[in-house]
Amino acid sequence: MTNDDQLLVELREAIQSAGEVPEAFIAAGKAAFAWRTVDAELAALTDDFSADDAVTGAGMRAEHAEVRALSFHARDIAIELEVTSDALLGQLVPARSGTIELQTPEDGHNTAAVDESGWFTIRPLPTTMFRLHVRTATDNVITEWITL
Amino acid sequence: MHAVVQSSHQVRLTAMIGLVHDDQSVADLVARARNGDQIAWGRIVERYAPLLWAMCQRFHLNRADADDVGACVWLRLVERLDTIREPAALPGWLATTTRHECLRVLRTKGRETLVEDHERVIDDSHPAAEDWLLAQERLIALRRAFAGLSERCRQLLELLFADPVTPYDQISTILDMPVGAIGPTRQRCLGKLRSSPALAAMVDAAATDGR
Numbered sequence: 422m423t424n425d426d427q428l429l430v431e432l433r434e435a436i437q438s439a440g441e442v443p444e445a446f447i448a449a450g451k452a453a454f455a456w457r458t459v460d461a462e463l464a465a466l467t468d469d470f471s472a473d474d475a476v477t478g479a480g481m482r483a484e485h486a487e488v489r490a491l492s493f494h495a496r497d498i499a500i501e502l503e504v505t506s507d508a509l510l511g512q513l514v515p516a517r518s519g520t521i522e523l524q525t526p527e528d529g530h531n532t533a534a535v536d537e538s539g540w541f542t543i544r545p546l547p548t549t550m551f552r553l554h555v556r557t558a559t560d561n562v563i564t565e566w567i568t569l
Numbered sequence: 570m571h572a573v574v575q576s577s578h579q580v581r582l583t584a585m586i587g588l589v590h591d592d593q594s595v596a597d598l599v600a601r602a603r604n605g606d607q608i609a610w611g612r613i614v615e616r617y618a619p620l621l622w623a624m625c626q627r628f629h630l631n632r633a634d635a636d637d638v639g640a641c642v643w644l645r646l647v648e649r650l651d652t653i654r655e656p657a658a659l660p661g662w663l664a665t666t667t668r669h670e671c672l673r674v675l676r677t678k679g680r681e682t683l684v685e686d687h688e689r690v691i692d693d694s695h696p697a698a699e700d701w702l703l704a705q706e707r708l709i710a711l712r713r714a715f716a717g718l719s720e721r722c723r724q725l726l727e728l729l730f731a732d733p734v735t736p737y738d739q740i741s742t743i744l745d746m747p748v749g750a751i752g753p754t755r756q757r758c759l760g761k762l763r764s765s766p767a768l769a770a771m772v773d774a775a776a777t778d779g780r
Contacts, residue, residue: 425755428759429726431707431708435709436730438619438623441622445636446621449639450618450621450643453644457648457650526640550640566641568673
């Protein structure tokens with residue numbers, strides 16, 4: 422096979438493999454741009470602790486299958502999160518009041534209040550990918566997307 | 570009659586992948602998307618969606634799971650758009666992120682055994698993973714190079730790489746080109762393809778890499 426023949430074979434693969442990608446798959450990717458936020462600071466996931474992992478690691482069985490704790494950090498504020506069987510319990514550190522908004526790609530928004538101690542509760546548990554948008558008098562922070 | 574059918578089939582194939590002339594570097598596209606340019610974002614998605622899709626196919630994900638993975642990966646890229654330091658590393662980042670999302674989906678479905686197999690096969694640092702990514706980047710470069718060719722070159726090459734290969738006398742009729750000109754034109758078009766910036770960059774990188 423000459424180099425030209427080889428190149429044609431590669432070219433066919435390149436064009437055909439792209440042709441196999443469903444249009445909706447590409448459209449969804451394009452639509453993701455609507456979730457771009459330029460005004461909020463990104464809070465990165467710094468800790469993702471699962472008690473189940475820890476206990477299993479020690480050779481024991483966990484009583485509750487899943488206890489999960491997550492921490493997100495932005496420059497001036499941290500968001501601590503605990504996943505219970507039916508809710509997300511969380512706290513802003515340092516404690517500040519404000520609002521917290523749960524965002525999911527399909528279902529839109531669900532806003533909860535953050536009290537003076539920085540506590541908040543979000544029900545029900547998100548079943549898809551989500552992120553949290555925190556607004557206080559001084560903060561405008563959004564977590565990275567996560568999945569439980 | 571047959572020639573017309575063949576021709577319309579070819580047109581459909583190119584239209585299907587939304588082949589647009591796309592000579593911008595990924596760095597330019599990322600910079601424009603950062604400034605809120607939705608068209609630039611669309612170009613990024615068009616260019617790299619086949620890479621994401623191919624990764625999902627490697628994990629044998631069904632359509633719904635692949636859609637889930639794709640959406641997650643693009644959301645993560647949107648969120649990181651401002652913090653990408655090296656846009657040239659984007660294909661690698663997309664491959665890694667897609668792999669992680671594929672594994673997550675399999676895990677949540679309780680297909681642990683499968684996940685273990687995949688972790689062996691598609692380990693991030695495994696040479697096979699690197700080769701796979703290089704092959705994908707080459708396909709991306711080939712599509713970009715192809716889109717940059719003249720309409721006539723693209724028509725001819727599509728007829729030539731069709732399966733089954735279109736006979737020269739049919740090509741001659743479809744393109745209104747003497748049979749004797751097909752060989753030389755094919756050579757010239759493939760030469761242009763090779764020397765296109767998108768593909769030349771890949772060849773240089775491969776040469777530096779010792780491949």
